Amino acid sequence: MNKLPIILIIAGVALLGYWGYLYSENHQSAGIGGLEVSVSQSTSPVFAILGGALLLGGIGLSARSKKG
Helix, strand or coil, X not given: CCCHHHHHHHHHXXXXXXXXXXXXXXXXXXXXXXXXXXXXXXXXXXXXXXXXXXXXXXXXHHHHHHHC
């Protein structure tokens, strides 16, 4: 059996489990006088998307190697 599907599945599960790091972009604005300060933050789960792709790729390669 090829080791590549196993490596991809393990890497995919590890990246899906690692939700602690999110690429985030902060927007801040300040006010003068009676105006309030507003802060908005948008996040993108980069590692979760990559982990899902690796997991699906590993499962696909594993299923393909078992067929043929």
